[in-house]
Amino acid sequence: xxxxxxxxxxxxxxxxxxxxxxxxxxxxxxxxxxxxxxxxxxxxxxxxxxxxxxxxxxxxxxxxxxxxxxxxxxxxxxxxxxxxxxxxxxxxxxxxxxxxxxxxxxxxxxxxxxxxxxxxxxxxxxxxxxxxxxxxxxxxxxxxxxxxxxxxxxxxxxxxxxxxxxxxxxxxxxxxxxxxxxxxxxxxxxxxxxxxxxxxxxxxxxxxxxxxxxxxxxxxxxxxxxxxxxxxxxxxxxxxxxxxxxxxxxxxxxxxxxxxxxxxxxxxxxxxxxxxxxxxxxxxxxxxxxxxxxxxxxxxxxxxxxxxxxxxxxxxxxxxxxxxxxxxxxxxxxxxxxxxxxxxxxxxxxxxxxxxxxxxxxxxxxxxxxxxxxxxxxxxxxxxxxxxxxxxxxxxxxxxxxxxxxxxxxxxxxxxxxxxxxxxxxxxxxxxxxxxxxxxxxxxxxxxxxxxxxxxxxxx
Amino acid sequence: xxxxxxxxxxxxxxxxxxxxxxxxxxxxxxxxxxxxxxxxxxxxxxxxxxxxxxxxxxxxxxxxxxxxxxxxxxxxxxxxxxxxxxxxxxxxxxxxxxxxxxxxxxxxxxxxxxxxxxxxxxxxxxxxxxxxxxxxxxxxxxxxxxxxxxxxxxxxxxxxxxxxxxxxxxxxxxxxxxxxxxxxxxxxxxxxxxxxxxxxxxxxxxxxxxxxxxxxxxxxxxxxxxxxxxxxxxxxxxxxxxxxxxxxxxxxxxxxxxxxxxxxxxxxxxxxxxxxxxxxxxxxxxxxxxxxxxxxxxxxxxxxxxxxxxxxxxxxxxxxxxxxxxxxxxxxxxxxxxxxxxxxxxxxxxxxxxxxxxxxxxxxxxxxxxxxxxxxxxxxxxxxxxxxxxxxxxxxxxxxxxxxxxxxxxxxxxxxxxxxxxxxxxxxxxxxxxxxxxx
Numbered sequence: 001x002x003x004x005x006x007x008x009x010x011x012x013x014x015x016x017x018x019x020x021x022x023x024x025x026x027x028x029x030x031x032x033x034x035x036x037x038x039x040x041x042x043x044x045x046x047x048x049x050x051x052x053x054x055x056x057x058x059x060x061x062x063x064x065x066x067x068x069x070x071x072x073x074x075x076x077x078x079x080x081x082x083x084x085x086x087x088x089x090x091x092x093x094x095x096x097x098x099x100x101x102x103x104x105x106x107x108x109x110x111x112x113x114x115x116x117x118x119x120x121x122x123x124x125x126x127x128x129x130x131x132x133x134x135x136x137x138x139x140x141x142x143x144x145x146x147x148x149x150x151x152x153x154x155x156x157x158x159x160x161x162x163x164x165x166x167x168x169x170x171x172x173x174x175x176x177x178x179x180x181x182x183x184x185x186x187x188x189x190x191x192x193x194x195x196x197x198x199x200x201x202x203x204x205x206x207x208x209x210x211x212x213x214x215x216x217x218x219x220x221x222x223x224x225x226x227x228x229x230x231x232x233x234x235x236x237x238x239x240x241x242x243x244x245x246x247x248x249x250x251x252x253x254x255x256x257x258x259x260x261x262x263x264x265x266x267x268x269x270x271x272x273x274x275x276x277x278x279x280x281x282x283x284x285x286x287x288x289x290x291x292x293x294x295x296x297x298x299x300x301x302x303x304x305x306x307x308x309x310x311x312x313x314x315x316x317x318x319x320x321x322x323x324x325x326x327x328x329x330x331x332x333x334x335x336x337x338x339x340x341x342x343x344x345x346x347x348x349x350x351x352x353x354x355x356x357x358x359x360x361x362x363x364x365x366x367x368x369x370x371x372x373x374x375x376x377x378x379x380x381x382x383x384x385x386x387x388x389x390x391x392x393x394x395x396x397x398x399x400x401x402x403x404x405x406x407x408x409x410x411x412x413x414x415x416x417x418x419x420x421x422x423x424x425x426x427x428x429x430x431x432x433x434x435x436x437x438x439x440x441x442x443x444x445x446x447x448x449x450x451x452x453x454x455x456x457x458x459x460x
Numbered sequence: 461x462x463x464x465x466x467x468x469x470x471x472x473x474x475x476x477x478x479x480x481x482x483x484x485x486x487x488x489x490x491x492x493x494x495x496x497x498x499x500x501x502x503x504x505x506x507x508x509x510x511x512x513x514x515x516x517x518x519x520x521x522x523x524x525x526x527x528x529x530x531x532x533x534x535x536x537x538x539x540x541x542x543x544x545x546x547x548x549x550x551x552x553x554x555x556x557x558x559x560x561x562x563x564x565x566x567x568x569x570x571x572x573x574x575x576x577x578x579x580x581x582x583x584x585x586x587x588x589x590x591x592x593x594x595x596x597x598x599x600x601x602x603x604x605x606x607x608x609x610x611x612x613x614x615x616x617x618x619x620x621x622x623x624x625x626x627x628x629x630x631x632x633x634x635x636x637x638x639x640x641x642x643x644x645x646x647x648x649x650x651x652x653x654x655x656x657x658x659x660x661x662x663x664x665x666x667x668x669x670x671x672x673x674x675x676x677x678x679x680x681x682x683x684x685x686x687x688x689x690x691x692x693x694x695x696x697x698x699x700x701x702x703x704x705x706x707x708x709x710x711x712x713x714x715x716x717x718x719x720x721x722x723x724x725x726x727x728x729x730x731x732x733x734x735x736x737x738x739x740x741x742x743x744x745x746x747x748x749x750x751x752x753x754x755x756x757x758x759x760x761x762x763x764x765x766x767x768x769x770x771x772x773x774x775x776x777x778x779x780x781x782x783x784x785x786x787x788x789x790x791x792x793x794x795x796x797x798x799x800x801x802x803x804x805x806x807x808x809x810x811x812x813x814x815x816x817x818x819x820x821x822x823x824x825x826x827x828x829x830x831x832x833x834x835x836x837x838x839x840x841x842x843x844x845x846x847x848x849x850x851x852x853x854x855x856x857x858x859x860x861x862x863x864x865x866x867x868x869x870x871x872x873x874x875x876x877x878x879x880x881x882x883x884x885x886x887x888x889x890x891x892x893x894x895x896x897x898x899x
Contacts, residue, residue, distance in 0.1 A: 027507035327550035
């Protein structure tokens with residue numbers, strides 16, 4: 001980037017909203033993904049859609065790469081400015097524009113923190129359900145661009161189930177609107193769905209119209225410990241077969257159980273092969289009935305220990321083990337890779353077994369926990385990125401893990417996105433035709449390849 | 461720094477100062493959870509303001525990717541040391557301590573913020589320090605205008621290093637330790653306590669010191685105010701000037717050790733933390749000092765903690781104080797020495813007092829000790845959120861357990877045209893004892 005480009009950017013967004021010092025640029029060279037870092041040439045924070053449009057027009061005319069960023073919490077290197085250029089920081093667009101109670105819709109700017117939106121609507125008895133682990137820091141724009149999920153995916157779905165419309169800026173600076181407040185809308189291609197989860201490669205999101213749902217009136221949490229992984233798998237299937245869709249249906253494998261117990265001393269048996277945490281929510285009467293049925297399913301499938309939370313304090317206690325999973329694992333070693341390979345629900349026990357045998361084979365520490373109800377697993381690899389020999393083994397284990405997920409009919413990513421982290425396996429999952437089609441879409445919308453180039457679909 | 465050392469030499473030396481931190485820095489997984497709780501990041505909105513950014517910058521310096529520059533200093537100085545990031549971190553990274561190490565490197569390379577430099581140079585010389593602050597008390601009214609009914613004053617004309625609009629506390633015309641004999645005797649004492657007054661209580665908030673003494677006397681405790689005590693060193697330590705912090709710490713440790721008290725009491729979270737955590741940390745590799753320091757650390761208590769856990773005050777002696785009170789937990793109380801229950805128990809023991817919890821009582825008030833000296837506008841913005849939380853409780857008094865928090869809250873209340881009193885917990889208890897005598 002040339003000096004006159006920087007000056008032009010300052011003209012658009014104001015001097016103080018363009019960062020160019022080495023120190024500031026260094027702070028935007030990374031996101032939450034280990035092993036990927038590259039300095040941008042400038043960090044630009046627009047105040048509104050018009051400024052965003054002008055920045056993109058300038059970047060497009062001058063072939064300057066643009067990496068859109070919210071809070072930079074993503075786990076697939078989606079925000080890393082691998083080719084320099086502009087980091088487009090969207091956090092100044094942080095207003096909730098409208099809460100429409102008649103249509104149960106929120107209109108918000110992309111820089112709004114997801115938890116802040118939920119705080120705003122809590123008193124109205126509403127929720128915006130997608131709740132990734134970073135819900136207290138991640139921006140709405142970032143979660144929509146990554147199509148983030150969360151703990152409640154099984155019952156409530158993920159971001160794409162809530163985004164009804166978008167205002168976006170295209171690569172050439174054109175401002176485009178998609179969808180709207182209509183519950184039913186089949187007019188034209190579903191551009192809203194295309195842009196949701198496009199990871200900053202097709203457009204820059206500047207406004208989000210999202211669906212809101214009534215907050216559940218009651219919740220009930222249960223925990224079950226299994227000495228046999230297969231029984232845990234069968235219990236999950238039995239719960240769903242009993243026509244109960246819990247809000248949360250979480251699993252932790254033996255490696256995670258051992259680590260959590262060592263760290264938090266919550267009283268989990270070290271020889272347990274799986275712990276399930278289940279939470280049903282909704283109408284209080286229904287919740288009671290469903291909790292009963294869940295308990296029956298757990299017992300019928302030979303759970304070695306079951307517990308149901310009688311009050312909020314007990315609920316917190318049951319959740320403590322699950323909450324401790326990531327911190328406990330992350331504390332073992334300096335570097336933490338949280339992956340999100342996902343398999344069909346009935347393949348969860350098979351996948352967990354594959355992962356532990358891969359870990360053993362390559363002598364790598366992997367704890368797996370995740371959302372058993374929707375098959376979205378989080379094999380968490382802890383290592384030290386500064387030891388090349390160890391990293392060699394880690395990459396081999398990762399390679400086999402992703403191939404195993406694909407072989408089981410699964411997918412590379414349930415909720416973190418592809419970015420750079422999972423790019424090497426995209427061809428394998430989707431095949432040549434699909435990849436070519438995706439790249440055609442990319443080239444059609446971003447002919448100069450300025451938007452998050454090299455990510456999601458790779459080089460075009 | 462002498463003229464003969466080049467910037468390059470200093471940078472080399474300072475990288476050595478940071479190099480043992482490599483493992484600690486590598487433990488940061490850059491999840492960014494610190495963004496949720498960092499009061500500075502919430503205002504500034506830039507990555508360099510939050511712990512993740514600061515630790516990355518330190519890593520960058522060590523890798524040689526970025527220089528140990530003036531911008532690095534600035535980034536390190538933009539931290540209120542509230543420890544919220546450390547408490548939040550899923551990986552257990554002690555970010556606040558690491559940022560202090562970053563400041564040490566910065567101080568070595570480029571020296572302190574000019575205002576801090578003046579203040580801290582004064583701090584190191586006990587006699588000069590004492591003289592200057594006494595003079596400030598005597599001549600202070602010439603330069604500051606007192607605000608009626610408050611322990612607060614406005615500058616009459618611009619002061620070097622101070623924001624013109626800022627409300628500070630007036631310096632006492634007679635410091636606390638000059639108002640009393642060194643040993644305050646009681647009939648049949650139950651124990652002997654050394655009162656570490658700290659600077660704000662000795663020179664500014666003597667009203668808090670008086671309340672501490674009154675309350676301890678009510679409980680038949682002999683109080684000694686060791687005349688040779690000096691600043692605990694926290695402000696210099698927090699600014700990265702470790703050598704000066706060690707001089708101050710050693711002086712205080714030797715002074716208090718010589719009395720052989722049953723307990724040491726302080727009415728400030730940071731001073732207590734200095735005796736309990738910082739001093740042992742500073743001298744952990746010095747066997748002689750270490751033993752003495754550990755011994756003192758074990759018998760040092762913050763006043764509310766001391767009254768509830770050790771003295772176990774007799775609540776029947778308390779009289780009514782008819783007021784509605786909310787409480788701000790200082791960072792070094794909440795996350796430093798982890799004392800939050802006892803001050804509440806003190807308040808709840810007082811008849812007639814209505815206690816209302818504010819939203820996020822342990823969120824930083826923005827003072828950050830001497831942070832506000834160099835970053836007044838930023839510290840005000842952080843404070844405005846706290847003041848709004850105080851306002852929404854409808855309390856007529858806000859209490860805390862730290863002099864600089866009290867000063868910053870007082871300033872914030874004034875700037876927001878609010879009339880609430882800002883007091884130390886022990887002052888309300890003192891009133892209650894007095895009301896008890898009238899019963």
